[in-house]
Amino acid sequence: MKKILSLVLCIVLSLAAVTLYGCKKKPNEYTKDGRMILKIRNLYFNEWTGGDAYTSYIEDKFGVAIEPSSYSWADWDNQVYGPANSNNLSDVFHFSLDSYNFANSYEFWARGGSTKALPDDLSAWPHIADMLGKVSNLNELKINGKLYCIPLIKNIKDADDDYSPFTYVYRRDWAKELGVYQEDDVYTWNQFQNLLSAFYRAKSEGGSVAALADVEWGFPSIINFYKTAPHCFAMEGGSAVCNFVTPQFKQGLELAKNWASGGTNIYGFDQYAANDGDVAKQFYAGRVGVFYENLSLANYTTLRKKVGERKEIDTKEKLDDATAIMKVSGPDGKYALEGGENWFSATFFSADISDEKLNKILDIIDWLLGEEGTMMAAYGIKDYDYTVSNGGEVTLLEAGWERDINGKYIEKLNGAKYLRYMATLGYDMNDYDPLVDKEALSILTEWKEFINRENAQGNLRILTEDPSVKWLSTTNKSQYAGGLLENGNASVQKYVYGKITLGEYENSFTTQRWGQILGEINSAIGK
Amino acid sequence: MKAVSITHKPRKTRKNGLFNRIGGLDWILFVILGIYALMIIYPFYNALLISVSPEWVYMETPFLIVPKEFTFDNYKAVFQSSALWSGFRVTLFLLVVGTAYQLFFTVITGYALSRSNWLGKNLVMNMIIVTMFFGGGLIPYYYLIKNLGLYNEIWVMIIPGAIDTYNMLLMRNYFASLPADMEESAKTDGANDIQIFFGIYLPMSLPMLATIGLFFAVGNWNSWYNAMLFIENPKYKTLQLVLREIIVTSSSQMEVPRNVDVYSEGLNMACIFFTIVPMMCFYPFLQRFFVKGLVVGAIKG
Numbered sequence: 001m002k003k004i005l006s007l008v009l010c011i012v013l014s015l016a017a018v019t020l021y022g023c024k025k026k027p028n029e030y031t032k033d034g035r036m037i038l039k040i041r042n043l044y045f046n047e048w049t050g051g052d053a054y055t056s057y058i059e060d061k062f063g064v065a066i067e068p069s070s071y072s073w074a075d076w077d078n079q080v081y082g083p084a085n086s087n088n089l090s091d092v093f094h095f096s097l098d099s100y101n102f103a104n105s106y107e108f109w110a111r112g113g114s115t116k117a118l119p120d121d122l123s124a125w126p127h128i129a130d131m132l133g134k135v136s137n138l139n140e141l142k143i144n145g146k147l148y149c150i151p152l153i154k155n156i157k158d159a160d161d162d163y164s165p166f167t168y169v170y171r172r173d174w175a176k177e178l179g180v181y182q183e184d185d186v187y188t189w190n191q192f193q194n195l196l197s198a199f200y201r202a203k204s205e206g207g208s209v210a211a212l213a214d215v216e217w218g219f220p221s222i223i224n225f226y227k228t229a230p231h232c233f234a235m236e237g238g239s240a241v242c243n244f245v246t247p248q249f250k251q252g253l254e255l256a257k258n259w260a261s262g263g264t265n266i267y268g269f270d271q272y273a274a275n276d277g278d279v280a281k282q283f284y285a286g287r288v289g290v291f292y293e294n295l296s297l298a299n300y301t302t303l304r305k306k307v308g309e310r311k312e313i314d315t316k317e318k319l320d321d322a323t324a325i326m327k328v329s330g331p332d333g334k335y336a337l338e339g340g341e342n343w344f345s346a347t348f349f350s351a352d353i354s355d356e357k358l359n360k361i362l363d364i365i366d367w368l369l370g371e372e373g374t375m376m377a378a379y380g381i382k383d384y385d386y387t388v389s390n391g392g393e394v395t396l397l398e399a400g401w402e403r404d405i406n407g408k409y410i411e412k413l414n415g416a417k418y419l420r421y422m423a424t425l426g427y428d429m430n431d432y433d434p435l436v437d438k439e440a441l442s443i444l445t446e447w448k449e450f451i452n453r454e455n456a457q458g459n460l461r462i463l464t465e466d467p468s469v470k471w472l473s474t475t476n477k478s479q480y481a482g483g484l485l486e487n488g489n490a491s492v493q494k495y496v497y498g499k500i501t502l503g504e505y506e507n508s509f510t511t512q513r514w515g516q517i518l519g520e521i522n523s524a525i526g527k
Numbered sequence: 528m529k530a531v532s533i534t535h536k537p538r539k540t541r542k543n544g545l546f547n548r549i550g551g552l553d554w555i556l557f558v559i560l561g562i563y564a565l566m567i568i569y570p571f572y573n574a575l576l577i578s579v580s581p582e583w584v585y586m587e588t589p590f591l592i593v594p595k596e597f598t599f600d601n602y603k604a605v606f607q608s609s610a611l612w613s614g615f616r617v618t619l620f621l622l623v624v625g626t627a628y629q630l631f632f633t634v635i636t637g638y639a640l641s642r643s644n645w646l647g648k649n650l651v652m653n654m655i656i657v658t659m660f661f662g663g664g665l666i667p668y669y670y671l672i673k674n675l676g677l678y679n680e681i682w683v684m685i686i687p688g689a690i691d692t693y694n695m696l697l698m699r700n701y702f703a704s705l706p707a708d709m710e711e712s713a714k715t716d717g718a719n720d721i722q723i724f725f726g727i728y729l730p731m732s733l734p735m736l737a738t739i740g741l742f743f744a745v746g747n748w749n750s751w752y753n754a755m756l757f758i759e760n761p762k763y764k765t766l767q768l769v770l771r772e773i774i775v776t777s778s779s780q781m782e783v784p785r786n787v788d789v790y791s792e793g794l795n796m797a798c799i800f801f802t803i804v805p806m807m808c809f810y811p812f813l814q815r816f817f818v819k820g821l822v823v824g825a826i827k828g
Contacts, residue, residue: 041759046772049761069759072768074775082756086669088678090759281792285586310583 029357035065036360042094043345044421045070048413055415057381062364068418080105084114089350092361092422097149097346099470100485103478106141109348110148116349116358117146125362127369131423134159136342140471151343155427156369163337163462166218167447169283169303170290171199172324178202186327189225196259196266199289210268212259213279214292217489219271220260220496221292225330226252230338230463232485233470233521240469240521242509244488253495261498272497286310290326297430300444301437316439325447332461335454339464347422361422368420376416378429396434409434474520480513578602578796585792601797610773611801614766617681617754621747621765625685629743630736632689637698638724659692665756672757683757684750684765694739701735702728741810748806770798 030036045068059066069090071079076096083089084105097106109115122129128150132138135151136159153159175181178198182191199211214221227249228234234243243249259266269282283291284306293299300323308319329335349358367373379386385400402410420426430436454460487508495505576591581598588595605611639645640652662668677683705728713723729736751767758764764772774795 039759069761072755072772072775074771075755078756082665082669085666086673088669088673281586281589306582306586309581310586 029354031065035059035063036357037065037067038092038357038361038364039067039069039090040092040361040419040422041069041071041090042092042347042418042421043071043073043076043096044094045418046072048415048418050415052413052415054376054380054413054417055419057376058364058415058419061367062360064360064364066415066419068415084109087114087352089114089348089352091350091353091357093348093350094152094345094422095348096344097151099465100482102141102471103473106148106346107143107473107478110143110146113351115148116351116353117148118150118349118362119358120146124359125366127366128362128423131156131369134342136162137467137471140467149346149348150365150423151341151346152421152423152425153343154425155342156424157428159342161448161452162339162342162464163451163460164340165295165444165448166215166221166292166338167295168221168290168292168326168328169295169300169323170195170326171286171322173318173321174199174203174289176321184327185324186329188329188333189331192326192328196290197264200264200266200268203289204265204268208287210282210288211266212290212292213267213269213282213288214271215279215294216271216274216276218292218294219493220252220256220267222256222259223249223252223492224336224338224463225328225332226255227463229465231465232481232488233465233518235466235469238525239527240466240518240525242514242518244492245506245509253492256492257496257498260496270497272493272499280306283307284310286322295325295444295447297427297436297441297444301440304437304440320439320443323443325443327447327450329459330461334459334461335451336461336463337451339462344425364419365423368416369423373416373420374429377414377420377426378417378433380412380414380416394432401434411435468525469521472521472524474517474524476513476516477520480517484514484517574796574799577793578800580793582793589792598793601793602801604794605797605801610761610764610769611766611798613762614764614769615801617763618748618750618766620681621684621750622744625688625747625750626740626743628685629688629691629747630740633691633695633739633743634698634729634732634736635724636690637695638702638728640695641699641702655690655692655695669756678757679759679763681758681763684747684753687753688746691739691743694742697739698732698735701732705731744809745806748802766802770802773798 028037048068048070050066050068055066058064071094080093080095083093095105106115110117122132131153132147132150134156135141135153138147138151141147141149141151155161170185172181172185175195175198178195180191180195180198182195187195196211199209203209204211227243228246229243232243233240234246234249235241236246256267258264260271269279269288271279279288279291280293280303282288283293283303286307293303295303304319304323307313307322313319313322327335349361353361368377375382375386379394379396380400382388384397386397387395389395396409400412402412404410417426426433430441451460455462491500491505491508494500495502500508573591576594577585577589578601579597579599580591580594581596581600584591584595636655640648640655642648663671672678672683672687675686677686709727710723713727718726749767750765751771754763754765754768755771758768
């Protein structure tokens with residue numbers, strides 16, 4: 001019996017010890033050897049946990065100990081809002097800031113004292129200052145003249161692009177086979193429709209192939225050629241109106257309905273029931289002729305890789321033909337792209353960090369944006385990973401860069417590259433990053449140059465929302481605009497697929513909430 | 528000889544009787560239940576086939592009946608994934624330590640609340656039961672975890688769940704259903720409460736312990752929510768959280784160029800099998816306790 005009692009006591013004591021262990025004191029600000037601890041949390045750190053030679057180099061250079069952790073794409077909101085609402089934020093954190101959550105996140109945190117503003121004088125960090133000077137709509141982000149985040153600019157070198165790369169990728173091989181191919185992949189509105197009809201007639205037998213399909217959150221893409229604003233609010237005569245019921249929007253809507261459920265069956269894939277990623281998989285499988293997709297370099301690289309895995313796509317020429325980018329002008333003869341910011345998401349600083357810590361973080365970011373940091377992020381450590389000739393030519397060294405059996409460089413965890421995501425998505429490095437698919441990049445660059453040329457000639461319609469409306473914070477707009485957009489898109493899909501009548505569709509945009517929000521906007525802009 | 532004929536006859540009768548008893552309605556039921564069983568089994572079967580198929584096969588035929596081509600690349604990738612192995616270690620830790628911890632506190636609380644001779648029992652009971660119906664909400668919970676110093680600690684997935692009210696009630700009801708005479712007899716023989724609990728009641732409660740132990744084990748194996756909210760350190764992420772991140776990331780559109788391959792459906796399915804197979808192997812051995820335990824715990828309210 002004594003043994004049993006002893007055993008019980010041991011268990012109880014162990015459990016008490018376990019419980020008490022959890023109740024630790026506040027974490028230290030410095031390591032034992034005097035390094036400042038920096039806790040940095042970022043969505044893009046999911047493959048990197050620190051501890052590599054490049055992180056060590058930066059830690060030694062700046063006398064810091066970096067503790068990185070990542071967010072998960074699915075739980076980003078919860079993982080930020082929870083700590084933000086309980087004053088438990090990491091020193092540096094990353095959030096998907098946009099005009100829809102601006103009031104409830106950025107503004108709320110800044111006014112509530114959860115986040116720390118950047119210093120007014122950024123002269124000590126010239127690269128950061130230079131980069132912020134290129135950020136679109138920066139003034140809209142300032143509260144009482146202070147900036148509370150660093151927006152992650154997409155491409156520091158080429159920051160003027162203010163449109164999203166949502167466009168059409170298509171089976172040029174099918175077009176050639178059916179005799180509807182147009183030189184340089186440039187299609188007028190009629191040629192585009194002819195091509196879709198040809199695809200439908202030749203490939204859609206039995207319903208297994210769709211002539212046209214859109215990425216789930218971009219459906220129906222063809223409305224872009226008609227509508228005048230990208231999301232909820234359009235401007236008419238200086239006043240804000242509901243975009244979904246403007247005559248232009250409804251014209252595109254009727255065409256989409258005709259193509260989806262009105263008998264032409266151009267949209268052969270049931271977009272109404274599609275889950276995220278379904279349409280892309282259909283394109284990879286050769287079941288979609290024209291695919292409207294967010295052609296960021298990452299997505300286009302993936303798309304080419306997946307299509308290239310098909311047995312019949314066994315040469316570069318065939319791959320290029322199966323993943324060509326289409327240039328379609330609308331009924332007005334103009335190309336149409338959705339406008340957007342030149343940045344995606346933002347880096348924030350907890351209000352709890354000291355000025356000294358903020359300065360240290362800014363020192364690191366500024367260095368990473370400079371030449372030395374950029375080289376390190378792209379290549380690694382000089383004379384170990386790469387050398388530079390007198391003429392400035394970079395040669396990668398075998399010691400630092402291993403290759404796979406196909407001769408492609410193998411990615412290594414480079415802390416500099418990940419830490420640079422505190423300020424930029426790093427598209428400026430695409431040209432020389434050894435890991436970037438240069439063929440995909442070249443095709444995208446060619447498309448971008450074409451679009452820029454057309455833009456310069458006035459042949460591009462960029463769908464943008466008036467910044468004064470987009471970033472406006474009012475009681476109802478701040479709280480409900482995201483829901484309006486979601487419901488509006490749902491109504492569009494329902495109407496296009498014949499689930500509701502036009503009257504029901506229109507009624508869904510005459511609710512009290514729409515009235516309140518439009519009233520607030522028009523009142524704020526003096527209408 | 529008589530014995531042989533006796534055993535022979537019923538066998539024949541039973542066999543004939545079995546077929547005689549199967550009527551047209553039974554066959555309809557067989558078909559319906561068979562279809563139902565297929566509906567449950569096929570997704571697992573299809574997932575297994577996808578996990579051993581190359582991507583082009585899945586692209587062409589998402590719903591497979593027979594494998595067209597085998598590849599174990601997905602499983603190779605899974606077994607080479609440090610994140611999954613790290614998650615596996617954390618989950619194994621939760622499974623062993625967490626289950627023992629929860630079992631211990633739930634059982635001793637259930638036992639104490641099944642005894643009728645102490646002051647304040649009903650108050651304690653009600654205080655525990657109220658947590659079944661009302662919670663403080665996420666933000667107060669966040670504050671609590673933060674102020675206890677459990678944020679970003681592996682214990683955050685163990686300590687807050689020490690007592691599961693529902694299982695504690697099952698345990699309490701079971702203890703209460705055992706004859707009180709045994710306790711009185713043991714006390715007459717000079718045993719104290721701890722001796723009675725460990726020497727008499729606990730050995731008699733093995734079916735219930737196995738049942739709620741299985742509940743806790745399954746719960747810990749599937750645990751991801753607390754890790755998602757409170758864990759930043761990647762080395763403390765649970766297996767299910769890692770799996771969730773892999774699946775979600777593979778279907779998301781990250782803006783940043785990613786130089787590693789995006790996970791395919793095959794990889795997702797291989798991950799799913801990696802996480803469910805251990806539990807599927809473990810479950811049948813405890814199933815007989817599980818069924819029995821559910822019944823015995825429900826006798827007394």
